[in-house]
Amino acid sequence: MTEALRGRGLAVSGTLAAVLTTLAVIGVFLVAPEDADQGIIQKIFYFHVALASASLVGFLVACIAGLLYLRRREERWDELSATAVGISLLFSGLVVVTGSIWAKASWGTWWVWSDPRLVTYLIVVLLYAAYFVLRSSAEGERRRRHSAIFAVAAFASVPLSFWSVRVANSFVHPVVFTQRGANMPGSMLVWFVVSQAAMLAVFATLVQLQLVQSRAERALQRLKSLVEA
Amino acid sequence: MSSGTQYVVAAYAVIWFGILLYVVVAGARTARIARELELLSRILERRDP
Amino acid sequence: MSLLWARQLRALVLKDLRLELRTRDTLAAMVLFSLLAMVLLQFAFGRVESDLTRFAGGLLWVVLALTAVLGVGRSYVAEREQGVLDGLLAAPVSRLVLIGAKALAIAGYLVAVEVVAVPLVGIFFVRGPFFSELGWIVLVCLLADVAIGLLGSLMAALALFGRARELLLPIIFLPSLVPVVIAASGATHAITGGPNDMAEYRGYCLFLGVYAVTFALVTFATYESVFDD
Numbered sequence: 001m002t003e004a005l006r007g008r009g010l011a012v013s014g015t016l017a018a019v020l021t022t023l024a025v026i027g028v029f030l031v032a033p034e035d036a037d038q039g040i041i042q043k044i045f046y047f048h049v050a051l052a053s054a055s056l057v058g059f060l061v062a063c064i065a066g067l068l069y070l071r072r073r074e075e076r077w078d079e080l081s082a083t084a085v086g087i088s089l090l091f092s093g094l095v096v097v098t099g100s101i102w103a104k105a106s107w108g109t110w111w112v113w114s115d116p117r118l119v120t121y122l123i124v125v126l127l128y129a130a131y132f133v134l135r136s137s138a139e140g141e142r143r144r145r146h147s148a149i150f151a152v153a154a155f156a157s158v159p160l161s162f163w164s165v166r167v168a169n170s171f172v173h174p175v176v177f178t179q180r181g182a183n184m185p186g187s188m189l190v191w192f193v194v195s196q197a198a199m200l201a202v203f204a205t206l207v208q209l210q211l212v213q214s215r216a217e218r219a220l221q222r223l224k225s226l227v228e229a
Numbered sequence: 230m231s232s233g234t235q236y237v238v239a240a241y242a243v244i245w246f247g248i249l250l251y252v253v254v255a256g257a258r259t260a261r262i263a264r265e266l267e268l269l270s271r272i273l274e275r276r277d278p
Numbered sequence: 279m280s281l282l283w284a285r286q287l288r289a290l291v292l293k294d295l296r297l298e299l300r301t302r303d304t305l306a307a308m309v310l311f312s313l314l315a316m317v318l319l320q321f322a323f324g325r326v327e328s329d330l331t332r333f334a335g336g337l338l339w340v341v342l343a344l345t346a347v348l349g350v351g352r353s354y355v356a357e358r359e360q361g362v363l364d365g366l367l368a369a370p371v372s373r374l375v376l377i378g379a380k381a382l383a384i385a386g387y388l389v390a391v392e393v394v395a396v397p398l399v400g401i402f403f404v405r406g407p408f409f410s411e412l413g414w415i416v417l418v419c420l421l422a423d424v425a426i427g428l429l430g431s432l433m434a435a436l437a438l439f440g441r442a443r444e445l446l447l448p449i450i451f452l453p454s455l456v457p458v459v460i461a462a463s464g465a466t467h468a469i470t471g472g473p474n475d476m477a478e479y480r481g482y483c484l485f486l487g488v489y490a491v492t493f494a495l496v497t498f499a500t501y502e503s504v505f506d507d
Contacts, residue, residue, distance in 0.1 A: 049447035067499065069415040070500060070502075070503045077482065123453055126452075127454065130453060133446060133449050134436060134437075134446065134448070134450050136441075137437075137441050137442065138417070138439065138440045142440075142506060143501050146436045149432070149436060150436060152499060152500055153429075153432060153433075153454065153496050154453075154454070156492050156496050157453065157457065160457040160492060161457050163457070163460050163485065164485060165457075165460065165480060167461075167464070167482070168460050168464055202346075210307040
């Protein structure tokens with residue numbers, strides 16, 4: 001029963017992801033107006049920001065799954081937590097790379113320390129890469145427990161990092177807001193929302209894909225031990 | 230193609246690459262699972278013909 | 279009965295501090311390390327800029343952050359080496375008190391290091407009023423030490439066992455420490471980098487308080503699972 005449900009979940013989010021991503025790309029490039037100040041370079045933001053918030057959602061999911069594991073000690077929560085961190089880490093890496101490309105396009109250098117989001121995501125990548133180092137340092141029950149605790153602590157660090165970077169920047173450089181959410185014309189905003197939904201759907205799809213594989217691997221292990229017996 | 234457009238294309242290409250890379254890794258994982266399943270089924274077939 | 283935890287806390291903290299005072303190895307090493315770090319940083323920046331007053335705030339906290347890694351890494355060593363940890367866990371002491379005591383002990387070590395390191399930073403790097411403003415700097419140190427203690431006691435417990443634990447601790451500890459370094463160095467710089475900027479100072483100190491409260495909450499949410507059962 002659960003298998004049928006899981007398979008359908010993957011198909012649903014996968015289809016949704018495909019549709020929304022296509023829609024987003026078409027909308028961003030063919031429909032949305034070009035930004036007055038930055039020109040075509042601004043178009044990087046649609047997915048740059050969407051990836052960033054999707055990864056944030058992912059880290060939140062990992063944090064909640066971690067807490068659930070600590071309370072209930074069911075392996076599937078640890079699995080969800082680790083999977084969510086992995087894919088969010090991938091997304092965060094993409095945030096940093098696309099942000100760097102934007103920096104090169106806008107400022108001529110491959111990096112700027114004045115963009116709070118870019119700097120925060122660099123810290124986030126370091127933070128969650130450490131998650132996997134921690135995970136590989138332990139086995140079994142301790143691995144799951146420690147990973148869960150770290151997933152919670154790391155998520156607390158994310159807003160703290162963002163605020164500290166932003167506050168520090170505001171005292172030193174003028175705050176470079178890469179895009180003003182409130183002032184954005186509706187014709188742009190709608191495509192931001194679509195890109196956002198698209199990235200969330202992609203995230204959900206990749207997570208389910210990995211969870212399905214993990215299930216297959218575990219079933220395989222059970223089969224192996226049965227055969228060896 | 231203006232240099233601005235080149236950067237936008239590069240950014241989207243990177244995203245595309247990143248996600249596809251993940252798919253490739255997932256594919257390799259599935260391939261390994263499939264291989265081991267085949268091995269197991271062959272063992273079982275030999276055992277109970 | 280409600281004061282039992284307070285008495286236990288005090289006993290545990292005093293145990294750690296007394297142990298340290300008797301052997302003095304960790305403390306001496308930390309102080310020496312902080313001096314070495316200062317010298318290295320002087321040679322990194324001092325050749326280009328002879329007056330490092332503007333960098334003093336940042337210098338102090340980079341030095342203290344790296345020193346804290348050493349101290350935190352050593353914080354459970356006594357328990358681990360003498361098998362004391364199992365005994366402590368078996369005792370009717372709440373794990374929250376245990377971790378809290380460790381946090382206070384780490385803060386205590388840092389205070390001891392700062393007694394030497396802060397004046398030295400003032401002497402080596404600050405041209406301008408420093409010792410007259412020491413009170414403000416002391417407050418920053420206390421806030422930051424509590425924050426570092428709370429973060430450190432949690433992270434050190436995660437890095438207690440497992441492979442390559444000396445390497446593991448810095449990796450899981452430092453990314454989460456970044457906001458503390460940003461805020462503490464910002465607050466210190468607000469005092470040492472010229473006329474006192476109290477608005478900045480207050481902002482950063484408030485941040486340190488929020489950080490400490492956040493990690494106290496994280497510890498509270500996870501303390502039951504930190505140690506093996």
